[in-house]
Amino acid sequence: MTDVLLELWDLAPKAVPKESQTYPFKTYNPIQLRKVRDINPLTINSWTSSRITLIGNAAHAMSPLLGLGTTHAIQDAEALSQALLNYSPENYISCIKEYENKMLKRAPVDVLKSRYATIKHITPVGYFGLIIRNSILKTTNFLMKVRDFVINFV
CATH class of the missing domain: 1.20.5 (Single alpha-helices involved in coiled-coils or other helix-helix interfaces)
Known part of the structure; x- marks a missing residue:
């Protein structure tokens, strides 16, 4: 798998090409500013455990204001890998449920802290x-x- 990823990395352009005719697709995306939108995390329905799960911001999106998104993604990946140590074709759902239970105990506090800090930051004075x-x-x-x-x- 590592060899495939390295080969794909070599295919990716390292700079924006000057000639658009010789390079059929554009890889440069300028920064886009968007307004902060608040969604109350308590109003979102929870998902059911299946063979697909979420980690990081996909599971609990947070404002970048507190800088916790990457930390949670790493913690989620570690918790998922620990849960999958007991993997077998018959119990994969229980492994994912174990991960999701750990994640759901840890993440909501920081999600609400991030939401509160962002709302406080963007509220006009x-x-x-x-x-x-x-x-x-x-x-x-x-x-x-x-x-x-x-x-x-x-």
Whole structure:
């Protein structure tokens, strides 16, 4: 399998081609900005265990604000591999259920934390909120400069 993946990797273009006629498909995709959309995770129906399961953001999508998506993907992959150590053709569904139970005990707390942090981050504070926030930041900056001056002077 590794040889196949390496061969496929060699076929992939390493840069955007200059001549579009000699290269029939485009591999460059510019960044697209999209509005953050909130979906309450408690309103989504849970799936039933089958021979297909999900890991990482496919199972529990989180905002990138807290940086937990990759961590959960790695933890999910590890939990799934541990559950599949007991694999046999007769009990594969029970292996997947074991993984999903572990994942569902761990992930919802971080999904809700991520949702709360994102909602808090994107909620507008209004004109007076900006004035208050900027005043606090300027005052804090001034006090830090005064402290540094006092420390260096003494």
